[in-house]
Amino acid sequence: MKIEVKDMNLYYGDFHALKDINIGIEEKKITAFIGPSGCGKSTLLKSINRMNDLVENCRIKGDIFLDGENIYKDLDVNLLRKRVGMVFQKPNPFPMSIYDNVAYGPRTHGIKSKAMLDDIVEKSLRDAAIWEDTKDRLKKSALGMSGGQQQRLCIARALAVQPEVLLMDEPTSALDPISTTKIEDLAMELKKDYTIVMVTHNMQQALRISDNTAFFLLGEIVEYNDTEKLFSIPSDQRTEDYITGRFG
Amino acid sequence: MDNLKQKLSAYKKHPGSLVVMLLVMFASLITFLVLFFLVIYILAKGIPHLKPSLFSFTYTSENVSLMPALINTIIMTLLSLLIAVPFGIFSAIYLIEYASKKNKFVSIIRITTETLTGIPSIIYGLFGMLFFVTKLQWGFSILAGAFTLAIMILPLIMKTTEEALKSVPDSFREGSFGLGAGKLRTVFRIVLPSAIPGILAGIILAVGRIVGETAALIYTAGTVTKIPKGVMESGRTLAVHMYNLSSEGLYMDQAYATAVVLLVLVLGINTLSGFIAKKLTKERS
Numbered sequence: 001m002k003i004e005v006k007d008m009n010l011y012y013g014d015f016h017a018l019k020d021i022n023i024g025i026e027e028k029k030i031t032a033f034i035g036p037s038g039c040g041k042s043t044l045l046k047s048i049n050r051m052n053d054l055v056e057n058c059r060i061k062g063d064i065f066l067d068g069e070n071i072y073k074d075l076d077v078n079l080l081r082k083r084v085g086m087v088f089q090k091p092n093p094f095p096m097s098i099y100d101n102v103a104y105g106p107r108t109h110g111i112k113s114k115a116m117l118d119d120i121v122e123k124s125l126r127d128a129a130i131w132e133d134t135k136d137r138l139k140k141s142a143l144g145m146s147g148g149q150q151q152r153l154c155i156a157r158a159l160a161v162q163p164e165v166l167l168m169d170e171p172t173s174a175l176d177p178i179s180t181t182k183i184e185d186l187a188m189e190l191k192k193d194y195t196i197v198m199v200t201h202n203m204q205q206a207l208r209i210s211d212n213t214a215f216f217l218l219g220e221i222v223e224y225n226d227t228e229k230l231f232s233i234p235s236d237q238r239t240e241d242y243i244t245g246r247f248g
Numbered sequence: 249m250d251n252l253k254q255k256l257s258a259y260k261k262h263p264g265s266l267v268v269m270l271l272v273m274f275a276s277l278i279t280f281l282v283l284f285f286l287v288i289y290i291l292a293k294g295i296p297h298l299k300p301s302l303f304s305f306t307y308t309s310e311n312v313s314l315m316p317a318l319i320n321t322i323i324m325t326l327l328s329l330l331i332a333v334p335f336g337i338f339s340a341i342y343l344i345e346y347a348s349k350k351n352k353f354v355s356i357i358r359i360t361t362e363t364l365t366g367i368p369s370i371i372y373g374l375f376g377m378l379f380f381v382t383k384l385q386w387g388f389s390i391l392a393g394a395f396t397l398a399i400m401i402l403p404l405i406m407k408t409t410e411e412a413l414k415s416v417p418d419s420f421r422e423g424s425f426g427l428g429a430g431k432l433r434t435v436f437r438i439v440l441p442s443a444i445p446g447i448l449a450g451i452i453l454a455v456g457r458i459v460g461e462t463a464a465l466i467y468t469a470g471t472v473t474k475i476p477k478g479v480m481e482s483g484r485t486l487a488v489h490m491y492n493l494s495s496e497g498l499y500m501d502q503a504y505a506t507a508v509v510l511l512v513l514v515l516g517i518n519t520l521s522g523f524i525a526k527k528l529t530k531e532r533s
Contacts (some may be wrong), residue, residue: 006306088422094420094438104424
């Protein structure tokens with residue numbers, strides 16, 4: 001298991017957002033988190049790279065391990081976030097050039113050599129399947145790109161710090177169908193090298209690309225299984241109701 | 249014309265909205281006319297008296313030169329900004345980026361700055377005289393004036409910087425933290441550069457206040473009409489110069505000419521900073 005969450009409970013003030021979460025995420029697989037809005041799937045995702053630290057009033061009990069190391073006790077938060085990259089729901093390129101966007105991460109972690117940065121930028125953009133679109137306009141602002149391109153740029157930016165895990169928080173929900181397909185193909189390609197955890201509202205998407213799926217409801221994981229099994233023979237009635245579209 | 253007809257028939261159905269539209273148009277027209285009349289009046293009264301002798305480097309009661317005052321204004325502005333801008337920006341960064349929202353200290357700072365913004369400038373002048381001029385024994389000096397003005401514009405710069413920082417989307421911060429960047433790097437590489445146009449707008453407002461200030465300066469920087477040899481010497485700014493000329497009543501024409509120079513100076517500063525802000529935002533987006 002790449003990531004293990006053990007007996008985790010999370011509170012936003014008095015609100016009990018995640019209840020007794022236990023889950024293991026397999027290495028170099030795509031794990032999908034599905035469930036209705038407000039069920040805690042994004043909250044769990046953001047706990048894995050400690051983005052919830054930024055939320056005031058957020059308390060976490062229990063442990064999360066990355067390769068056996070406790071992310072809240074053994075790891076420096078900035079190094080954790082270097083190892084566990086994140087792609088957000090809305091593309092959020094920085095207001096700077098495409099090159100500087102991708103180079104921001106490596107520069108943060110101390111790489112100064114121009115030649116090295118050039119290599120990293122090119123490799124990351126290639127890995128995110130956006131090199132062809134960007135190679136002639138690296139010095140142009142990232143804000144001039146389309147939404148789909150911006151999201152792939154954000155993926156390239158995340159890849160540039162050579163993470164082990166990639167967390168994706170509904171990465172296609174703000175995108176058109178063609179861009180969505182591109183991101184999905186990209187995720188399938190990337191799982192050869194990275195462990196991917198993806199929150200999605202779209203059950204078809206989970207079915208198409210994920211290896212394992214966890215179904216969340218009201219802050220609990222109702223069912224966690226191999227994706228095909230979960231969608232074909234769900235073991236819990238609530239999972240069946242959700243995937244057949246009876247609620248959510 | 250069809251468009252106008254459509255609009256008119258729409259207004260027939262809603263006479264209230266026609267009244268409101270006329271009211272807002274009337275209000276904006278009045279605002280424009282007031283400004284227009286003011287500028288024209290000053291230009292008409294002042295321009296005929298703009299003589300080369302007004303720009304002589306030494307003031308005598310014959311040439312009534314405004315050059316020393318012009319130079320003092322520039323020194324005063326730069327010095328005040330030099331003192332106030334770093335403090336203002338850094339406190340705003342603390343309030344927005346570092347302090348917890350429930351922090352008691354923060355709400356005290358907020359109340360204090362809001363109160364300071366509302367204090368009449370003569371009170372700052374009085375404080376400056378008692379503290380910088382008398383207590384610290386700086387005498388009437390550019391330095392005492394600059395410190396007094398710095399205190400006066402500090403809340404303004406803080407407030408505008410705070411607003412500028414608040415308007416930077418959280419998604420930028422999240423993106424930066426998500427890549428493993430720490431707070432310091434996130435603030436200085438991502439947040440602050442995005443907030444620059446807003447911060448500059450605040451600085452322009454502050455410059456406007458400095459350039460136009462008289463009350464706070466008469467008791468701190470004094471009214472000497474020479475170009476000072478150092479910051480410990482007294483010197484009058486353009487606004488103070490104008491105030492003195494017109495209160496003495498002997499040099500009204502020169503007072504208007506000074507007003508023209510002051511107007512051009514303010515316009516020039518505004519255009520320049522607008523240009524800089526545009527350039528900075530263009531480079532980034």
